[in-house]
Amino acid sequence: MAAGKRRSRGHIEELPSGSFRAIVFAGVDPLTGRSRQLKETARTRKEAEKALTKLQRQVDENKQPKSSITVGQAVAQWLEVADLQPTTQERYDDLIRLYVLPTFGQLQAGKLDAELLERFYARLQRCRTLCTGRPRPGHECRPLSASTTRKVHYILRAALDRAVRWRHLGVNPAAIAQAPAPSKAEPDPPSADEAAAILNEAWRDPEWGLLLWLTMLIGPRRGEISALRWHDVDLDRATVWVQRSNTQSKAGVVEKSTKTDRKRRVALDPHTVDLLRTQRDLWISRLSALGVEFESSGFVFSPSPDGRTPYAPRAISQRYRRLAVRLKLRSTRLHSLRHYSATELVAAGVDIRTVAGRLGHGSGGATTLRVYAAWVEDADRRAAATIATVLPQPRPAVRRAGPYELLAAALRQQIQDGTLPPGAPLPTMAELAVANSCAVGTAHRAVSLLREEGLIEVARGRRAVVIGPRPAHTTGP
Template identity: 30%
Template sequence: MASYGSVYQEGKNPHKYRIQFYYGKNPNGKPKKYSKMITANGNTEKQRKKDAERQLAEYRDEILSGNYIKPEKLLLKDFINDWREQYAVHKLAHSTLELYDLQLKTRIIPTLGHYHLEEITPFIIQSFLNDLKKDGARRDGKNEALKGSSINFVRRVVKNVFSRAVEWKFIKENPVIIKKEKESSSAGNVYSKDELSELLKYLPKLELGWRLFFQIAVTCGLRKGELMGLQWEDIDLDTGIIHVRHSLSYSNNTVNGFILKKPKSEKSIRYISLPSDIIPLLRKFHEQRNREKNMLSDLWEGGEYFFVFSNEFGKPYSKRYPLTKWNRFTKRFGLRKIRLHDLRHTNATFLLLNKVDLKTVSSRLGHSRASFTADVYAHKTKETDKQASELFATL
């Protein structure tokens, strides 16, 4: 059966071409037309036309082979609604979905949402991701480009959406074939040994609950969500061991306003020994909280949970309150301002500099692999390696 096709530039964009291919006949006897918009690569018109003809040949071969999936005229922004309803709300953790939604609403839909699914090519995806490397790409008021890790997260969201489009046979191939950006592993901004001593000197001036919150953060290396999800049944006050088995995240779609789930990975479920000086403080705090809970009686809002760190009524603190308390504390006592999460990095750095083995540090942090710990704290492991080699110089 005879077939023929054509290519021509469409619109003002020199890279935009329409390819058309005629094969077979419709019920009315007229030739059946297959047509789609493409992005043609090349610096000159001749190069772009040649690339468009190449894509036309591939398009024709695909139809003649019987592998062609006729795309629906569906805009990406409309497909994202289906993706969210049929996949995301069922498969993604609520906190993850919130992060996905943020990128979809602020970056992906405004830039790519007007395209039909079949129009989006690797070239368009590459251009979209390249724009994130330009100054002004951040949304926090800083005139800077996004970091590699942030660009990779946006890429991950787009790839997930198109993976479902392939899976549900709206398109044949996923256009997100672009390689990930290089990410710089960082141990954050940590306190020195002297600054750590200053921190521990001023912590007793806080109310007992917040003293313990920050002290456990820096001496045990727990993530904020793990601290917020810690319950009294997770602490063995006789042995001085914490069982880290939950992480708390926030959600507006639940009755309580929060979700208690497993930590970041299977290795994050772990047992951690507490410093001996913390145990009597925890006993005292436990007794205090028990009294307060009994006094509140029906006013208790913790329900089935008895969190170690919560407001006076037993409910978890609001999402940003621990950060607010930390910033107020450092300002009040003139401590160098670092992020609350950097107490975790301070913990790891201090242990490595004091020659605690990498496997132990990795286990206490709940990392999935010791190699990941080594990558993040590479500069510190180099210091300890140098110290180890110098031992032989004294022989």
């Protein structure tokens, strides 16, 4: 039986311009199913042959990795050793199942390159189903957000980086590919009227109202307010320690460290201390009625009668969303209350490092400054207005007229009052200098000024003659 015809690795074609183009077959595009080609144009055939050899070598390097591992296998091996939080693990599993495996799962990892990945990211941001862009009945393109697309990039980069470290690949193409730019953070805090409406409505249930009050006051993340225990609250010193956070996965609620792995102490005002003391007394009376002793390890906010079970973070978000929808707020996100705390502090002129410390930002204020820059600008403008009222207002110095200006003023007065009538000659420069005890140059500058004003006429070789004051401009018949 005759052997099947083998595809040509590449060829050179002559262009109408007289140049030559080297074309090399580079496999099948997994996004479109079409053949991929590498092309390079040269001025002569000899240069085109060199380009052809170079392109073939480039394809060979990509096609001959150190092993035949696929992208799906590389991702699976990375997940076995990756140290991920439960919620992060679940989120990554969903992204891998929805986007990575359907597109690249069976593709040999060595055939992946930066161009392919960047086109993949661009198509995801146009339509998350990677449609062709042609209208289809019942289909509406829904783009994938930049932040989610960046997570997909991170998964691929981390998995292939591990494959390089384990000598399955020679290079990591995802390390060269450029991920989509992160979207700009836009805080969406409630207005003063909305904040008042939230608290008034929430305080129908005092415990729920106190939870939202604390969220507005100290700006904790939802997992941090969920994990708050009574031993974290020091009513005598009016402080709260935020040192743990609850995360919710399919396995349930799990307690862990905060997002930045740092605990922080936040000061409280006297009114909030009174509210928390009332809440603690309420828990003590509840537990006493049940015959249970109050323990400081109990949660400040708990749906269980004994206070030993925290609210699930998602349950807090969902309850707030229902409240926000009922009040017709602009934002229905619980996180907007954290923005409220930050923006109010920044707008009040509190320094950025203090605000960052209360919020638990781990970048020394850089994150706070980047997210809340608009409110910092407003505070800066108020600071500028304040310092302007404190500083003594300077009195501008009055400029004294020069000698030539004084001489010109005296001559101008004589012309205007008729002492020097029209047609009268001015004294010579020497006479003006002697009469006014000034230099001849000063007299020249005074005469030049009067000429510019149109009061005198100066001709070469003759004395200056008075023209007269300018007549006033009149209108009408």
